[in-house]
Amino acid sequence: MKEKIENLRSEIELAMEKTATGTELYQLKLKFQAELKTIMGGMKDLPKEEKPAFGKIVNEFKQAMEEKFELRAIVVREKEMQAKYEKERIDISMPGKNRKNGALHPITLVKNELIDIFAGMGFKVFEGPEIETDYYNFTALNTPKDHPARDMQDTFYLAENLLLRTQTSAGQIRVMEKQSPPIKILSPGRVFRSDDDATHSPMFHQMEGLVVDKGITLCDLQGMLAEFARKMFSETTKVRLRPSYFPFTEPSVEVDLSCSECGGKGCRLCKGTGWIEVLGAGMVNRHVLENCGVNPDEYTGFAFGMGVERIAMLKYGINNIKTLFENDIRFISQFE
């Protein structure tokens, strides 16, 4: 019996030295307890007088081993923590990842600024659809099928009567059909034309304005444009109207602003003229009012349309429209 105990002691002690995790130690303890049980089971075969002495030995052995298990548990726990720390080690001297903040695109910045300026003058925003019918984009705007002015815009047709809108002017019709004067709306949005060079892109943004009420004149347009020019560019920016032609306005004007680069003296940006063309405008043609059920003898109105990219290019001195769409981070991060 004593021999058995000694064998078990040395076997368990040896195995205990090798344990590295709490689970291993626990398994070993279960094994130890099972073997001890077998040894204690053998006690019933001992002569009666030997039983108490042997019982004492077994008890002492059990206690001693339990202490060893406890001590080993502390060592093993320490080992496990060390291994965990090693695995989860981070180098706090490494430089952190540089995460850049996002920012608004220059087109969005200019669009928001334009909306702010016109909202300050009482304009409400209306957004029309990008896919338009031939009627809203052309016919209702006094540009019927065989009208030569259709050649001014190379159109992407989706079907015979369906197209990608070439101008936000289509929104004028949608608003006037639903709303009766007084009307004061601003219609921003994307437009599409088969046109592609340094200053033209097949997709670009326009901002359309429409004011219809009793007694609206070209002077109202001029005054509003002067205010817009001062707010968007500078206090000293001047406005000039030149006669032009658009089918949906009569009279029509092309609007120039004094060059923001040279202040009107003449430079490369304004090609020596001192003026830069920024938008088209005019008094709403009476046919257009009639097409929308507005009585042209009672109401008059003015309209204007500008390219958002063009304004952005002038404001930030950008000479190629493509840079606005390439999304090169070195370029767009300059507007943060």
Ligand code: DAH
């Ligand atoms: N729709 C014209 C264009 O895309 C711009 C324009 C000119 C809009 C005169 C207007 C306007 O509302 O009155 O070229």
